[in-house]
Amino acid sequence: MNNNIKFINFFNGHKFFAAVYLFFFLFIILPVFYIFANTFLFDNSLVSNIKQLDKNTFLLLLNSSIVAFVVSLFATFIGSVLGFLLYKTNLKYKGFFKILFLIPLLISPYILAVAWKDFFSVFFQNAKIISSYFGVVLVQVFIYTPLAMIIVGNAFTNIDAHLEESGLLITNVKDVILKIELPLIKPAIFSSFVLIFIFTISGFSVPAFFGIRVFTTEIFTQFSAFYNHSLAILQSFLLVAVCVFLLLTESKYISNASFLSVGSKGTNKKLFPSNNTHILFLTIWFLISVILPFITLVVQSFSKGTSDIIKAFDLLESAVGNSIGFALLASALIVIVGFVAAYYSNTQTKSSSNFFDWSLLIVFTIPSIVFGIALIKFYNRVVFNFIYSGYAIIVIAYVGKFSFIASKIIGNAIKQIPQSLDEAAQIEGISFYSRIKNILLPLILPGIFASFIIGFIFSFGELGTTIMVYPPGKEIMPIKVFTIMANAPLALTSSMTLIVLSVTIFMIAILYSVSKIFMKNYGFYND
Amino acid sequence: MIKFESISHSYKNKNVVDNLNLQIEANKLTCLLGSSGSGKTTILRLIAGLEIPQSGNIFIDKKLVTENEKLIVPPNKRNIGFIFQDLALWPHFTVYKNIAFGLTERKEKDIDKTVFKILEYFGLKEHADKYPHQLSGGQKQLVAISRSLVLKPKILLMDEPLANLDVKLKRKILDHIKNLKENFNLTIIYVTHDHKEAFTIADKIIVIENGKIEADGTREQIKNSKNEFVKYFLEY
Numbered sequence: 001m002n003n004n005i006k007f008i009n010f011f012n013g014h015k016f017f018a019a020v021y022l023f024f025f026l027f028i029i030l031p032v033f034y035i036f037a038n039t040f041l042f043d044n045s046l047v048s049n050i051k052q053l054d055k056n057t058f059l060l061l062l063n064s065s066i067v068a069f070v071v072s073l074f075a076t077f078i079g080s081v082l083g084f085l086l087y088k089t090n091l092k093y094k095g096f097f098k099i100l101f102l103i104p105l106l107i108s109p110y111i112l113a114v115a116w117k118d119f120f121s122v123f124f125q126n127a128k129i130i131s132s133y134f135g136v137v138l139v140q141v142f143i144y145t146p147l148a149m150i151i152v153g154n155a156f157t158n159i160d161a162h163l164e165e166s167g168l169l170i171t172n173v174k175d176v177i178l179k180i181e182l183p184l185i186k187p188a189i190f191s192s193f194v195l196i197f198i199f200t201i202s203g204f205s206v207p208a209f210f211g212i213r214v215f216t217t218e219i220f221t222q223f224s225a226f227y228n229h230s231l232a233i234l235q236s237f238l239l240v241a242v243c244v245f246l247l248l249t250e251s252k253y254i255s256n257a258s259f260l261s262v263g264s265k266g267t268n269k270k271l272f273p274s275n276n277t278h279i280l281f282l283t284i285w286f287l288i289s290v291i292l293p294f295i296t297l298v299v300q301s302f303s304k305g306t307s308d309i310i311k312a313f314d315l316l317e318s319a320v321g322n323s324i325g326f327a328l329l330a331s332a333l334i335v336i337v338g339f340v341a342a343y344y345s346n347t348q349t350k351s352s353s354n355f356f357d358w359s360l361l362i363v364f365t366i367p368s369i370v371f372g373i374a375l376i377k378f379y380n381r382v383v384f385n386f387i388y389s390g391y392a393i394i395v396i397a398y399v400g401k402f403s404f405i406a407s408k409i410i411g412n413a414i415k416q417i418p419q420s421l422d423e424a425a426q427i428e429g430i431s432f433y434s435r436i437k438n439i440l441l442p443l444i445l446p447g448i449f450a451s452f453i454i455g456f457i458f459s460f461g462e463l464g465t466t467i468m469v470y471p472p473g474k475e476i477m478p479i480k481v482f483t484i485m486a487n488a489p490l491a492l493t494s495s496m497t498l499i500v501l502s503v504t505i506f507m508i509a510i511l512y513s514v515s516k517i518f519m520k521n522y523g524f525y526n527d
Numbered sequence: 528m529i530k531f532e533s534i535s536h537s538y539k540n541k542n543v544v545d546n547l548n549l550q551i552e553a554n555k556l557t558c559l560l561g562s563s564g565s566g567k568t569t570i571l572r573l574i575a576g577l578e579i580p581q582s583g584n585i586f587i588d589k590k591l592v593t594e595n596e597k598l599i600v601p602p603n604k605r606n607i608g609f610i611f612q613d614l615a616l617w618p619h620f621t622v623y624k625n626i627a628f629g630l631t632e633r634k635e636k637d638i639d640k641t642v643f644k645i646l647e648y649f650g651l652k653e654h655a656d657k658y659p660h661q662l663s664g665g666q667k668q669l670v671a672i673s674r675s676l677v678l679k680p681k682i683l684l685m686d687e688p689l690a691n692l693d694v695k696l697k698r699k700i701l702d703h704i705k706n707l708k709e710n711f712n713l714t715i716i717y718v719t720h721d722h723k724e725a726f727t728i729a730d731k732i733i734v735i736e737n738g739k740i741e742a743d744g745t746r747e748q749i750k751n752s753k754n755e756f757v758k759y760f761l762e763y
Contacts, residue, residue, distance in 0.1 A: 420615035423577050428629035428678060429603035438628070442619045 014432060020340040021356065028400040029359045031378030032366065038377070039233040049231045053238070057218075061238060064215040067133060068200035071140045076193045078141070078285070079148020080185075084177075085282060087153035091274040097282055098153075103290050105146040107504050108461025108478060110205040113139050114485070114497040115293030117210070118300040121490060131210045139206050142289045144199060148192040155188030156181065173272060194250040198243045202367040204464040209485070215239055216464075220369045223468075229373060236370035243365035297501070300494035312495035315484065319475035320503060323460055326391060326476070327507075330398035331455035337399060338406025338451050343440075345407070346414045357407075364404035368464025371400060375469050393469045394476065398459035405458070406451035413447025414440070449515035456511060460504060477503070528553035528714055529574055529682070534583035536569055536738075543569045544580070544738040551731075553588075556708050556715040558729035560722055560749075562760065566738035567718045568612075571684045574716065575609050576602035587682070608675025610685040614667055616659040616674075622646070623655040626674045633678070645673045649703070665696040669703065676711055683707065685717045689724060701728055722761050726750070734760065 040046065082101065086094045104112055116139050120130040130138070159181060167176040182189075204216040215235065222232040301309055341356050363371060375397055379388040387393050417440065425435045441448065463478045470479050481496045488496075531549035535542065543566045551557050559567040572578040573585060576598060585593040592600040616625055623642055630638045646652045649669040659667055668688060675683060685704070689697045705728050708715055719725055725732050726746050733743040734757050742754045749757065 418613055418615065420611040420613055421617060423575075423602075424609065424611060424615035424674075425617075425628070426577070427575060427602045427607060427609045428632070428674075430629065430632045434632055439617055 035374040075144040083153030089274040155185040323477040327460035334455035337403040341407040342411035360404040372465040372468025413444035558725035561735035608680035
């Protein structure tokens with residue numbers, strides 16, 4: 001049967017899925033297509049803009065690529081070591097370390113940037129050292145190392161012990177790790193490198209906070225300072241091209257490599273013995289990447305007593321509810337879109353599911369600020385005023401940016417469910433939605449909750465797109481912090497950041513507890 | 528009862544079933560015997576409607592259920608039961624719920640009575656509240672069979688159901704399977720690569736290789752087959 005017909009038939013039979021797809025297409029994909037089509041087909045200044053893509057533009061892109069390369073290299077290397085120690089050794093307290101090491105990844109990048117700037121200001125009396133490429137690299141290595149740790153750690157977990165044991169019969173532990181394990185997890189290492197590269201090269205808040213000129217800040221300048229929207233979009237097209245090229249290379253190299261897999265279970269796990277050097281390394285990394293920046297934030301926030309914290313709280317008070325509310329709403333939608341995309345791509349023929357996958361991927365890889373531009377340009381018209389001038393545009397932005405991640409997490413969870421469980425129900429005459437509700441969803445519940453929590457965290461701290469689309473006068477926490485940051489004393493910025501961080505951690509704890517209770521109540525079985 | 532007319536099916540351009548013509552008699556236990564990758568599981572999935580062939584027609588009880596690439600009767604309307612190789616027991620449901628789920632969805636009456644009757648038949652009554660991971664291999668096997676039988680299928684498809692069991696358990700389950708045909712008035716199609724299993728239970732054996740029939744007949748006919756492949760296959 002023709003794949004396109006299958007595609008249409010699938011959605012004809014499943015109206016809810018069709019509605020979700022339509023929502024994503026109309027509200028998120030269309031603005032992106034519109035802005036690219038407008039730039040390339042209808043903008044009269046295209047030729048002159050293309051001429052502006054001169055040597056300097058490409059040098060800046062190269063510059064940003066080098067920064068992204070260095071960050072990816074260090075983060076992947078350290079993350080791989082951490083992944084091995086925490087997932088593949090019998091180390092004590094590894095569960096504790098696994099959770100705490102995730103903190104830098106789970107909070108907004110600008111929070112860490114503020115913390116590290118504080119650290120250099122307090123201890124070296126000189127923030128210039130950190131307000132440089134060095135700072136951009138350092139902070140982003142801390143942010144993305146946990147990502148590499150999860151990806152590579154999960155890959156280690158999934159290696160069957162028999163492969164290692166057969167190696168141990170003929171050689172030593174070191175050789176087994178280097179010659180058997182490493183080649184087996186090479187796809188995960190590559191995946192991690194590519195993903196971190198994309199996050200870094202399209203990242204905005206850290207270089208913007210340190211005032212470092214990279215490709216994303218240049219696009220922002222073209223848009224906000226020079227109002228040259230077409231050039232900004234043209235530049236962003238280059239960035240998207242780099243990201244898509246990398247992802248294509250990655251998918252060619254590792255089809256079906258699992259990344260961001262949460263709760264995946266390997267069979268026959270083998271754990272290597274740990275020693276004191278391992279514990280020392282983990283403790284040092286923990287102190288540097290987690291404790292140090294946050295102690296600095298606390299010290300800086302309370303350097304003048306409680307006055308800064310009180311002032312910061314007054315400034316943020318009105319934005320807390322909004323930020324939590326939008327992030328919760330967005331994460332619910334992110335889970336729905338992510339689930340539909342993941343289900344469709346895992347159960348339908350590859351070629352027909354490509355469009356949905358690619359749509360999610362392209363929006364994900366587009367730099368946040370360019371996605372913001374696309375939404376503004378598309379919705380800034382009378383007919384869409386209810387979206388443009390309200391909060392809806394912010395929620396749409398979050399859903400667009402983070403549904404890809406949810407689709408990957410949920411997709412990995414779906415992949416782990418044997419197809420026969422659904423087929424057995426199908427043969428028994430269980431309807432499609434009943435199979436989803438009673439068989440699939442309970443079995444992938446951890447993946448659903450992980451997507452929800454991650455969607456919440458990312459939406460809650462999102463800055464790049466939000467700074468472009470937030471309606472004037474509306475209160476959002478990251479925007480409040482970012483706009484005040486430029487002129488406020490460092491202690492006030494730190495206090496605000498500390499409050500954002502506390503709210504984030506509080507919300508993660510709440511959501512995690514709710515998810516645990518929910519899974520228990522719904523009889524989730526986990527062996 | 529089940530008829531394949533020129534069925535061809537391929538995965539990723541590899542022909543798994545090649546222009547196959549096949550007839551399976553009603554109320555018999557037919558074994559599809561063949562090595563790994565011979566296409567026997569695909570034949571089972573084609574009967575169930577879980578796969579749609581690239582060409583050819585499939586009839587069940589003289590009714591056309593699949594016509595070339597068109598699925599005319601979906602799996603749930605074919606009145607079949609399917610025992611998957613991995614058994615496909617829903618891990619988050621108890622034994623009771625695994626068996627009752629299909630009945631509930633079909634809004635059947637006296638579900639409790641029906642479920643406990645079948646549990647009693649297979650000696651599983653005291654395990655009703657257990658989850659699949661709390662059962663032994665043999666018990667899981669019987670739960671999977673119970674789950675299928677409770678919906679009163681006319682045809683039971685079994686895909687290497689004893690693959691992971693030890694010899695003693697295999698014998699026990701094979702005895703159960705032999706009795707099913709009479710006690711539940713079933714047509715059973717049993718896929719295996721183990722000719723000893725086939726010779727123990729089959730009324731008729733069809734030897735499959737490369738998606739084609741190499742030989743078919745009773746146990747004795749297959750044992751005495753002059754077909755080179757069959758002779759080679761039975762040697763091991």
